[in-house]
Amino acid sequence: MKTFQKYLFSILILLLFFVYSEVAKSPKTDGAEIYFFNVGQGDSELIQKGDFQILIDGGPDDKVLSEIGKAMSLSDRKIDIIILTHPHADHLRGINLILDRYDIGTIYSSGVLDTTNGYLEFLNKIKNKSISFKVPGVYEKIIPFADAELDFLWPGDKYKSTTLSNLNNSSEVTKFCYFDHCALFTGDIEADEQSAMFDYYTQKNLTNVFKVDILKIPHHGSKNGTNEQILKTVTPKYAIIEVGADNTYGHPHAVTLELLKKLNITMFRTDQDGMIKFELTKTGIIKE
Numbered sequence: 476m477k478t479f480q481k482y483l484f485s486i487l488i489l490l491l492f493f494v495y496s497e498v499a500k501s502p503k504t505d506g507a508e509i510y511f512f513n514v515g516q517g518d519s520e521l522i523q524k525g526d527f528q529i530l531i532d533g534g535p536d537d538k539v540l541s542e543i544g545k546a547m548s549l550s551d552r553k554i555d556i557i558i559l560t561h562p563h564a565d566h567l568r569g570i571n572l573i574l575d576r577y578d579i580g581t582i583y584s585s586g587v588l589d590t591t592n593g594y595l596e597f598l599n600k601i602k603n604k605s606i607s608f609k610v611p612g613v614y615e616k617i618i619p620f621a622d623a624e625l626d627f628l629w630p631g632d633k634y635k636s637t638t639l640s641n642l643n644n645s646s647e648v649t650k651f652c653y654f655d656h657c658a659l660f661t662g663d664i665e666a667d668e669q670s671a672m673f674d675y676y677t678q679k680n681l682t683n684v685f686k687v688d689i690l691k692i693p694h695h696g697s698k699n700g701t702n703e704q705i706l707k708t709v710t711p712k713y714a715i716i717e718v719g720a721d722n723t724y725g726h727p728h729a730v731t732l733e734l735l736k737k738l739n740i741t742m743f744r745t746d747q748d749g750m751i752k753f754e755l756t757k758t759g760i761i762k763e
């Protein structure tokens with residue numbers, strides 16, 4: 476081929492590749508997708524239906540940008556809802572990068588006080604970009620799109636404008652359902668705060684709200700995040716551990732892994748399985 480033809484040919488191949496990768500990303504069915512991003516030692520999850528996105532946490536660094544690029548269409552520059560579970564760097568830092576690159580609808584978080592540079596940067600960006608920031612109430616529900624529901628289960632506003640020695644326990648616990656298939660996102664909430672949450676719902680005869688198909692295991696599979704109480708209350712079919720390979724915390728703990736095995740819960744972990752994706756449809760759950 477002549478140089479010019481070669482040039483045209485390469486352009487054509489590039490175009491085809493672009494079209495193919497965009498088509499591959501676009502939703503093939505009517506389902507709602509849930510991604511557990513592989514962001515190393517940290518948490519980041521995305522719920523997506525068409526061009527509507529809910530991002531829960533952003534992981535420790537820029538890994539979230541390439542992960543979200545695999546899920547969202549390149550032409551979609553808006554994330555409708557962001558939930559920051561709590562202000563620790565392994566959940567927060569990636570969100571600061573997202574705020575620079577996407578239009579954001581509403582941000583939900585506990586409003587707990589924290590003076591780390593990362594969190595102050597987060598609050599500044601929200602202010603400078605005039606993004607709506609809300610502290611959801613206990614059991615506040617929103618309908619993000621048709622046939623879906625997002626429930627803010629805990630902690631409500633009890634940590635709003637207060638300091639907390641263990642920020643893990645300020646984690647937003649959120650349930651997402653599409654038709655009657657649900658996932659529970661737990662941040663890093665530890666056992667003592669979980670007990671308070673379960674007690675509150677037990678008193679109101681509402682423990683069934685925790686029964687879901689997919690559980691994001693709290694606190695990267697640490698011993699203080701998982702016990703029989705949460706697993707027997709939630710009774711998940713699938714448990715997801717978001718964790719970095721060879722992390723210095725020893726996550727996930729052997730006790731957590733043994734408990735999941737004992738209760739016959741299918742487990743996936745981002746350090747071994749990479750990005751984990753589910754599709755929730757009217758009739759069931761597909762693990763992709």
Ligand SMILES: [Zn+2]
Nearest residue numbers: 517563565663
């Ligand atoms: Zn964490």
